[in-house]
Amino acid sequence: MPKVVSKKFNQRTEKKKEEKTANSASASSAASRAFGPLFNKDLGQHILKNPLVAQGIVDKAYLKPTDTVLEIGPGTGNLTVKILEKCKKVVAVEMDPRLAAELTKRVHGTPDQRRLEIMIGDFMKTTLPYFDVCISNTPYQISSVLVFKLLEHRPIFRTSVLMFQREFALRLVAKPGDSLYCRLSVNVQLYAKVEHIMKVGKNNFRPPPQVESSVVRLEPKNPPPPVDFKEWDGLMRILFVRKNKTLSASFKTDTVMEMLETNYKTFCATHDRMIEDPLDMKAKVQGVLTNAGLAEERAAKMDQDDFLKLLTAFNEEGIHFC
CATH class of the missing domain: 1.10.8.480 (Helicase, Ruva Protein; domain 3)
Known part of the structure; x- marks a missing residue:
């Protein structure tokens, strides 16, 4: 008789464990739906989550109330909403329709809604509109081509504040004699003044990237040098x-x-x-x-x-x- 009771008790215990596991999996799945699928590692998506860093980036852009700002890769809009507080209009270029939808929801019904234009598509294949300032938490795999596409843009914009992988940023600002001084340094500095303005640790992103980041300010020379x-x-x-x-x-x-x-x-x-x-x-x-x-x-x-x-x-x- 005691053995039967023990067996029934064990069955009830196992059933409770299964229910608990199922509930946990369901909660995890819900959380994943809310946060996980938004981030596509293939697209280099790492959302900046630290509001102090986001505010610092916006402050370093020295925005004017009359500015049109081009934002590349707005993600869920943590930078976007802070940019909108300082300028006339934001044109946000986002490749992932899911993130674009999240950003649309975020400003829906607010005064910012009509001052935000979202362009869904690949930045490198997009014909850029007029803008005064560019701000970007840049997908690191397109860093170099992004910089040169911006420098080729006409009319010449006033300034850009761009997030890059730390080593790439240091190559941009390297001077003669520096170990990282390279062809990239020389080519970019031919057409722009480049300044390192902020280090950003990997824990300021969700999900965290595998590398440290830096923010640079790039000011195109106007007029550009007459060089082929x-x-x-x-x-x-x-x-x-x-x-x-x-x-x-x-x-x-x-x-x-x-x-x-x-x-x-x-x-x-x-x-x-x-x-x-x-x-x-x-x-x-x-x-x-x-x-x-x-x-x-x-x-x-x-x-x-x-x-x-x-x-x-x-x-x-x-x-x-x-």
Whole structure:
């Protein structure tokens, strides 16, 4: 008889455990529906949850009441609502329709509703409207292309405040001689003043990313320098393959010489210019470097003026990089 009672007791206990587990799973599922599915790791979605950081980002944008602000990746709107307090209008570009729906609900029925325009789609494929300021908690996988799309935008905007992975941000602001100084640093700084303004720890996001973040302010130069960017970048590609080598050494590789000789012949042909016979391209290039006083310089320690001087010297000799 005691054994039967024990068996029934165990059955009731197991049943209660199953019910408790089911209830827990149901609660977990509800929580997941409320928070989890909104975040798509494939899209690099990490929602900024710290209101103090969000407010700091908005403050550093120095918004005016007449400004139209472009926000890239607004998520659930933690930054958006703070931006709306300071400006005339926000145009938010969001790739994920679910997050766009959440943002729409958040402002529905409020005075902010008519001052917020949501564009659903891929930022990189979107034709951007006019804006004065850009603010973004940027999906890190599009950081580089995002920066250059902004710099190419016309009319030129006043400023942008952008969140990036820490190392990418430090590359943007790196100066000659810094370990992170690279082609990216030089190319962006050609067209904009870049300033590191804030470090942001990973725990300020939901879900937390695997890397630390930083916020930079980018102010485009207006007017931009009269430089052919493809030509400029072609030169930077050569110089920063081995940024600690002398320029003389960087220009001695066969691949570089072949490319420059082809470009030189094309330039001469299209400008009705005689080509030397015989053509000694290596001697011609080394002559440019020597005459410019840069043959023994290293890209790692050269500044914008040095690069502009070098590009001009090459172009004057008919040597081009694109």
